[in-house]
Amino acid sequence: MSLDTHGTHGTDEAREVAVMESPSVVAAKGEPRRFRPGSRRRDGSGAGREQDTVPYALRGTRRGKVLRGVLLGVVALATIFPFYAMVVLSLKPSGAVEFPGSLLPWNLTTSAYSDVLGSQDVPQWLINTLIYSIVGVLGTLLLSALAGYAFAKKRFPGREAMFWSFLSMVMVPYHVTMIPTFVLIAKMNGVDTYWGLILPSLANAQAVFLMRQFIQGLPDELFEAAKIDGASEFQIFVRIVLPLIKPIMATLGTFVFLWHWNDFLWPLIVGQSTDMRTLTVGIASLQQQNVPLNVVLAGSVVAFVPIFMAYLVGQRYVTEGVAATGIKG
Amino acid sequence: MAAVAEQPRRLRRRGPHARREARIGLLFVLPAFVLFVLFRFGPSIAGVLLGFTDYSLMDSPTFTGLDNFTRLWDDPVFWSSLKVTVLYTVITVPGTIVAAMGLALLTRRAFRGSKLFRSIFFLPVVTSLVLASTVFIWIFSTDGPWSTVMGWVGGHTGSWLADDVFVVPALAIVGIWSRFGYGMLILLASLQNVPRELEEAALTDGAGPWQRFRHIILPSLKPALFFLAVIETTASFQVFDAVYVMTGGGPANASYTLVFQLYDAGFKYFDLGYASAIGLALFVLTLIVAVIQRLVIGKEK
Numbered sequence: 001m002s003l004d005t006h007g008t009h010g011t012d013e014a015r016e017v018a019v020m021e022s023p024s025v026v027a028a029k030g031e032p033r034r035f036r037p038g039s040r041r042r043d044g045s046g047a048g049r050e051q052d053t054v055p056y057a058l059r060g061t062r063r064g065k066v067l068r069g070v071l072l073g074v075v076a077l078a079t080i081f082p083f084y085a086m087v088v089l090s091l092k093p094s095g096a097v098e099f100p101g102s103l104l105p106w107n108l109t110t111s112a113y114s115d116v117l118g119s120q121d122v123p124q125w126l127i128n129t130l131i132y133s134i135v136g137v138l139g140t141l142l143l144s145a146l147a148g149y150a151f152a153k154k155r156f157p158g159r160e161a162m163f164w165s166f167l168s169m170v171m172v173p174y175h176v177t178m179i180p181t182f183v184l185i186a187k188m189n190g191v192d193t194y195w196g197l198i199l200p201s202l203a204n205a206q207a208v209f210l211m212r213q214f215i216q217g218l219p220d221e222l223f224e225a226a227k228i229d230g231a232s233e234f235q236i237f238v239r240i241v242l243p244l245i246k247p248i249m250a251t252l253g254t255f256v257f258l259w260h261w262n263d264f265l266w267p268l269i270v271g272q273s274t275d276m277r278t279l280t281v282g283i284a285s286l287q288q289q290n291v292p293l294n295v296v297l298a299g300s301v302v303a304f305v306p307i308f309m310a311y312l313v314g315q316r317y318v319t320e321g322v323a324a325t326g327i328k329g
Numbered sequence: 330m331a332a333v334a335e336q337p338r339r340l341r342r343r344g345p346h347a348r349r350e351a352r353i354g355l356l357f358v359l360p361a362f363v364l365f366v367l368f369r370f371g372p373s374i375a376g377v378l379l380g381f382t383d384y385s386l387m388d389s390p391t392f393t394g395l396d397n398f399t400r401l402w403d404d405p406v407f408w409s410s411l412k413v414t415v416l417y418t419v420i421t422v423p424g425t426i427v428a429a430m431g432l433a434l435l436t437r438r439a440f441r442g443s444k445l446f447r448s449i450f451f452l453p454v455v456t457s458l459v460l461a462s463t464v465f466i467w468i469f470s471t472d473g474p475w476s477t478v479m480g481w482v483g484g485h486t487g488s489w490l491a492d493d494v495f496v497v498p499a500l501a502i503v504g505i506w507s508r509f510g511y512g513m514l515i516l517l518a519s520l521q522n523v524p525r526e527l528e529e530a531a532l533t534d535g536a537g538p539w540q541r542f543r544h545i546i547l548p549s550l551k552p553a554l555f556f557l558a559v560i561e562t563t564a565s566f567q568v569f570d571a572v573y574v575m576t577g578g579g580p581a582n583a584s585y586t587l588v589f590q591l592y593d594a595g596f597k598y599f600d601l602g603y604a605s606a607i608g609l610a611l612f613v614l615t616l617i618v619a620v621i622q623r624l625v626i627g628k629e630k
Binding site: 065068071072075076079080081082083085086089097098099100103143144146147149150151154155156157158159162165166169172173174175176177178179180181182183184186199200202203205208233237258261262264265268269280281283284287288293296297299300303304307308310311315318319322323324326328 | 347350351352353354355356357358360361362364365367368369370371372373375376377379386428432435436440446447448449450451452453455456457458459460461462463464465466467468472473474477506510511514515517518556560563564567569570573574577588591592595596601604605608609611612615
């Protein structure tokens with residue numbers, strides 16, 4: 001019954017060190033949920049190990065358990081319902097959709113999908129979204145790993161000032177910087193280009209902050225030893241730092257992927273031609289053009305499947321990341 | 330640990346070694362820092378400055394002092410979008426936090442299926458609101474499930490999205506749906522801080538579930554609740570995606586929010602100075618609300 005929800009992976013050891021080391025910086029920011037020493041359990045909830053130690057009386061009565069099951073079941077159904085409706089309606093022939101008849105999985109057809117995938121636009125939007133997301137993830141991970149390592153383990157003039165200027169920017173809402181960023185990109189002729197879309201999204205202060213936090217927890221001796229063995233800085237970074245930060249890269253990578261994939265406002269204002277739209281922008285435009293419901297929903301499903309798969313694969317990182325750092329999906 | 334780590338560094342602080350280290354450090358930070366100055370730091374300052382200018386991308390900005398802000402003050406559209414935004418926030422934030430709290434308490438202890446429930450509740454958080462909105466349009470349509478269910482319970486039938494009174498609550502429901510899972514995870518993590526001994530002691534003393542919640546669990550959750558309240562308020566103040574897709578600000582501006590106005594001013598009319606002023610107003614409002622929340626939640630202690 002007690003599943004191995006608290007078992008620790010080898011790779012997570014280093015992460016735990018980081019988690020233990022760094023609550024103070026975070027507390028200073030007034031966001032006490034980040035990197036709390038206690039958040040060491042796999043899913044951030046402490047489930048599993050706890051079960052054995054909870055006194056019987058706190059576990060609840062039988063009637064309480066049934067009630068809990070019913071309540072959770074109802075909310076879970078309500079939560080899933082839009083996803084179910086999205087998929088079923090996308091598989092219906094176009095025409096009237098009325099409740100509840102149209103929700104039954106009968107009379108299904110994939111015509112909406114062949115419309116969507118056979119169209120000129122949607123495959124192009126899918127490619128754009130993939131480029132935006134993948135380059136976004138790789139770029140953000142590389143830049144934040146380099147900067148995070150330097151902030152955590154190197155001494156150089158201006159280190160503190162730079163780091164705090166990074167941090168302070170987390171507070172400034174996106175909408176204040178969005179317009180000047182657009183003006184800058186427009187002046188650099190970056191409107192309707194991939195680089196104009198991607199480059200500003202790589203300036204991710206939160207990613208640098210998380211990387212620094214994590215790397216600070218890695219023992220200095222590892223780097224010292226490599227240096228004594230004659231490794232160059234580049235070799236140290238590639239051979240020692242990168243393998244050690246895999247856990248935080250997985251967490252951060254999953255989040256950055258989701259942020260990019262779901263991003264809407266920036267792609268909306270930068271990608272002005274039809275060819276430069278991302279899926280979210282494209283589907284919003286379909287919605288406004290009297291495209292039949294089943295086709296719009298088929299587009300939504302196409303855009304949703306990768307998110308769903310990323311969530312299935314990276315779920316552990318997502319839930320852990322939220323619980324330990326408070327980063328938002 | 331930190332102190333121990335510092336020591337060997339201090340010893341070799343000056344000298345060629347240290348200088349090389351500094352060079353490497355700067356080199357590693359440089360790419361991120363350049364992007365950061367270009368696309369965050371610079372634009373933050375520019376965003377504030379632009380708020381005091383008249384600028385349309387074609388010609389250079391002209392300084393107009395407080396003009397944008399007096400114009401904002403006299404603009405009925407601003408007050409209406411502020412009202413819509415506040416109404417949306419007032420429904421969404423408590424709704425999200427209450428739902429998150431309830432589900433966190435229910436899934437707090439492991440039981441068979443508890444992980445599955447948590448995964449389901451978190452799924453909307455990772456889903457793009459634009460995508461979800463396409464199906465919510467149908468859910469809230471005249472023949473859709475929502476008005477049918479409302480018919481059964483005697484609520485307002487007909488499309489909520491087409492009704493100027495019910496459009497904001499409808500959007501708020503979508504907002505709550507998309508975010509309660511996040512709050513649930515934050516609270517679940519925080520529930521581990523609740524001292525077990527206290528709960529057991531209270532139980533022995535015959536404290537009921539409500540008393541245990543009120544006097545033992547709630548106080549330990551305060552920091553997490555404050556964090557959530559600020560995060561959720563900020564997010565709600567910036568609501569845009571769902572509005573853009575589901576209502577376009579309508580009917581008759583009944584769901585026209587602040588960020589929608591900012592978007593229109595900036596990218597429909599290219600009135601970039603005015604749009605920046607709206608952005609600043611949004612920032613200041615968010616700060617004020619955060620301070621109030623701090624006072625309210627922090628005070629009780």
